[in-house]
Amino acid sequence: MAEAPLWIVLGRVDGAPVAALLDSAGEEQERVSLSDDRLPSWVADREAAGPRWVWSDATPWYTRLLAAGVRVGRCHDLRLCHAILRDSALVVEAPSLRAAAEWDAAPVAEVEETATLFALDDAGGATGAPDGLDETLEEFRRQRAALAEASDPGRLRLLLAAESAGALIAAELQAAGLPWDAAAHDRILTEILGERPAGGGLPARMQDAADRVRRELGDPAASLDSQPKLLRSLHRAGVLVESTSRWELAQHDHPVVAPLIEYKKLSRLLSANGWAWVDEWVHDGRFRPVYVPGGVVTGRWASSGGGALQIPRQLRGAVRSDPGWVLVVADVAQLEPRVLAAMARDEKLADAARGRDLYSGIVDSGAIDTRQHAKVALLGAMYGATTGESGRLVPRLRRAYPRAMALVDDAARVGEEGGVVSTWLGRSSPAPSSGWRDSQLRASEAEASGADETRARRWARDRGRFTRNFVVQGTAAEWALSWLADLRGRLAELPPVTEAQTSPRSGPVFEARPHLAFFLHDEIIVHTPEDRVDVVVDAVRDAAASAGRLLFGSFPIDFPLDLKVSRTAVKD
DNA sequence: TACTGGTGCGCG
DNA sequence: AAAGCGCGCACCAGTA
Known part of the structure; x- marks a missing residue:
């Protein structure tokens, strides 16, 4: 019997997916022609042997698999790994990677409507990484060669594995979504801003603050949203600031300062995370942000759309677990x-x-x-x-x-x-x-x-x-990725819950099991059925300890977690 | 009308 | 107007 393939490379030939199965030496054993319809079940079958899936970019490939209910354990994301190897000082063989400039591709956003995912044509104008099978195999060989020649391949291997795990996690976070209670969000907004205005006007408390600002400025027509105009109004009123930033305003003792700072606070909340934000970003009880793994030079994740990494603390009360489920919220101190x-x-x-x-x-x-x-x-x-x-x-x-x-x-x-x-x-x-x-x-x-x-x-x-x-910052990002990846593995091993406890809004892969729901540099949120919370808390802590050992071996450094179990994500 | 740059502020 | 890093987004103003 043939040895189970170590790597399965996915790429397209004439538009249809084809899998190349590689043995431990990187030699191709077999090639299987597939179709987009058949791909998920074929991947699910092969996943049992625990291969590492190699693909151009996890976002398009894995998003489709998740939508079809298929999870994979490990991958090698060529686009992300290319960027690391190309620039790494540990890599000697970088010129050939630098020459393959078509792999210097920006991430492509995946559309949300799962029903249309398979119908999408990549020719839609997006410029992602190449996904042809030949180009994919070629890049994989280049990366393997670069790794083999690297001055410290062990560390780089860890980094590439962590980065690729991050790519899987980002797709999974988007698929599962962060449980978001639009009604709770509305209550918070109403309490802070006043009732949602029916027409085009401002919410009551914001209007009130604006009125007080204009009164103190002695300028009924003052514009509060245009920085240059506001600056001139302030100067006319004798507030000689150089900018309109909160920090500088607060230095001045003038009756306009307090209401103006209040107005700016309310205005920020309304424009960044007001009712329009909920309408655009919260659907069916979930906020599904677009995460961009490796989006920051240091290796931190970025996000695109929805301001996922800037959710104000005021609104954490709108993050609410489903009935029968709870949130495990954990971050690393310092x-x-x-x-x-x-x-x-x-x-x-x-x-x-x-x-x-x-x-x-x-x-x-x-x-x-x-x-x-x-x-x-x-x-x-x-x-x-x-x-x-x-x-x-x-x-x-x-x-x-x-x-x-x-x-x-x-x-x-x-x-x-x-x-x-x-x-x-x-x-x-x-x-x-x-x-x-x-x-x-x-x-x-x-x-x-x-x-x-x-x-x-x-x-x-x-x-x-x-x-x-x-x-x-970059090493902290590596620690956080290792924590996430380790935790992801532990959560995947937990047995699923009974059908009565499922939460279909988390999608086919995660409706019946504890899953990651949010990640923010040094914080994670796990959404879990209530009766699994003890084992999840242990997993979160064990994963942190394990990440520390993975990176730093026996060096005696603690990574203590602030951890809370709650229906909401409120921080104190 | 679509863009770019500046400002300000949310997050770590 | 932060000092002192990394981001994304909204809004306005100026320009093409």
């Missing part, structure tokens, strides 16, 4: 400094991080006097603060935690010099732009003007702050 301690092998910082609150740990160690100062100093160290309270406090941190601080200081120096830095698993920062390099070059010439030098120095420092933060 993820980035913990990751920094582990990367730098800084045992003193790791000691301060032990237990719950890292900032208090720093205070207890005697390095800094108050929790607030410890927080400001540490953020300043990771972001590159040079002035203000933060800038003043950083040197104390440097004395107390020299290893950790040396890591970020080195990253900043490399960035200022035009170099490339990398995360723990090997995602590298982009090289400086040609404009940046030109500016540094010009400033170093004998005839450089003072302005040239000033600009070059500013740009160098800007880039230094970017690379300083890149290593920490």
Whole structure:
């Protein structure tokens, strides 16, 4: 009997899906012609042997499978992995990847209407990654070769697996959706803004705030939504601000300030997450945002549409589990400094991080006097603060935690010099732009003007702050992906619940089992049947511990979770 | 009418 | 108008 294929590569030939089965040596064993209709059941059959599915881009392939009720365990997302390998400083064989520019493809958004998914024609103008079978196989070979030659293939393999798992999770999060109670959302809006206006007017409380602002400005026609006009009105009223930002307004003692800040708050809520947002984004009790894995240079996810990663805390009460289900809401306390301690092998910082609150740990160690100062100093160290309270406090941190601080200081120096830095698993920062390099070059010439030098120095420092933060933010993203991927595996092993407990709005794959419902950098929400909550909580915690070991081995760093079980996602 | 850039603010 | 990183989105104004 033939060995079960390790990889199954999916691609299209003359528009129809074809599968190429590869053995452990990467040799093709067999080729199977399929159709879009037959693909899901064929994949489901093959999934039993646990292959890694290789495809151009998880979004189009996996979204269709999920809609047909088929889940897979592992994949290799060529588009995402291409971007990592192409830029990674650990990869020696990058030129051939760079030459394959057709794989530098932007993510394509998948439409939501599941019924029409299979009818979609890729020729609809979207420019995604190539999905022809030959091109797909060729790119997979290139990536395998690049990996084999890499200076630390083990780390990169972890990164590619985590990134690809993220691609699966993003599609699954969208398919399952975040349980969203439109009626609760409406109650929150009504309480804060006033009744939803029937016509074109403003909600009552917003109108009231606007009236008070105009009265205090002595300008009944003042425009509150146009920054230049508002600025002029403020100046006429004697409020000499340079901008209309909340921060600057709050510095001034004038009766217009309070109502104006209130108006801006209400206006923001209405325009970003008001009734129009609910109408557009919440359907059938679910908010289904479009996640963009790897959408940020550091490896963090981005989102597109719906402002999925910017849901205001005020509206967390609208996130409500289905009847008989609950939410497990968990986030990591101070993820980035913990990751920094582990990367730098800084045992003193790791000691301060032990237990719950890292900032208090720093205070207890005697390095800094108050929790607030410890927080400001540490953020300043990771972001590159040079002035203000933060800038003043950083040197104390440097004395107390020299290893950790040396890591970020080195990253900043490399960035200022035009170099490339990398995360723990090997995602590298982009090289400086040609404009940046030109500016540094010009400033170093004998005839450089003072302005040239000033600009070059500013740009160098800007880039230094970017690379300083890149290593920490990017490694934190790797930890979070590992946590998610591990948790996803644990949840998939739980037995499904009985039909009476199913929640069809989560889609065919997730209606009968605990599933991830939300992810935001260092926070996850799991939607689970009530009677599974204990095992889910254990899974969330075990996955966090496991992610720490996967990245940092036996280095003694804790990743404690703030975890709550509740019908809503409210945070305190 | 469609675009781009600036501003401001939500999230981590 | 943040200091000090990374994003997305709404809105307005200016321009093509």
